[in-house]
Amino acid sequence: MLSIDLTAQQLRLRQTEDISYVYDSIRKRWVVLTPEEHVRQLLIHYLVQEMNYPAGMIAVEKQIMVGAMKKRFDVVVYDRLHTPWMLIECKAPEVPLTEHTFMQLLNYQRTIACRYWLMSNGHQHYCADAGNIMDIKWLQQLPLYEL
Numbered sequence: 649m650l651s652i653d654l655t656a657q658q659l660r661l662r663q664t665e666d667i668s669y670v671y672d673s674i675r676k677r678w679v680v681l682t683p684e685e686h687v688r689q690l691l692i693h694y695l696v697q698e699m700n701y702p703a704g705m706i707a708v709e710k711q712i713m714v715g716a717m718k719k720r721f722d723v724v725v726y727d728r729l730h731t732p733w734m735l736i737e738c739k740a741p742e743v744p745l746t747e748h749t750f751m752q753l754l755n756y757q758r759t760i761a762c763r764y765w766l767m768s769n770g771h772q773h774y775c776a777d778a779g780n781i782m783d784i785k786w787l788q789q790l791p792l793y794e795l
Contacts, residue, residue, distance in 0.1 A: 657693040683740035734764040
């Protein structure tokens with residue numbers, strides 16, 4: 649498991665009547681602040697602000713086809729050649745990261761082949777190097793974006 653401290657990340661928030669919103673700097677729009685969205689935004693800010701991942705190489709909630717089903721991935725980070733590099737699955741803080749979460753990530757991996765996988769619920773974070781699919785390595789820290 650990785651040790652990532654998301655508490656220092658500052659999000660732009662606003663309240664309209666009884667609905668909270670967060671500004672998504674990747675999608676350039678306000679989105680409803682659900683628990684999963686909160687984790688997603690904190691993680692994106694961490695990747696951009698702390699890890700220097702380029703914001704222009706990050707895609708959020710894009711539709712893909714997984715078999716015959718339409719799905720939406722949480723986050724994909726692309727390398728400088730615009731090839732999917734890291735696939736990220738986010739869950740709400742109260743949702744444990746289980747084998748079910750991992751299987752969901754693997755289903756997306758079939759469509760979006762990425763070298764790195766990251767799963768997070770804001771408290772637990774797991775990252776794998778799947779560069780050699782026969783020898784997946786679970787990492788102790790996030791990979792640097794040096795592509």
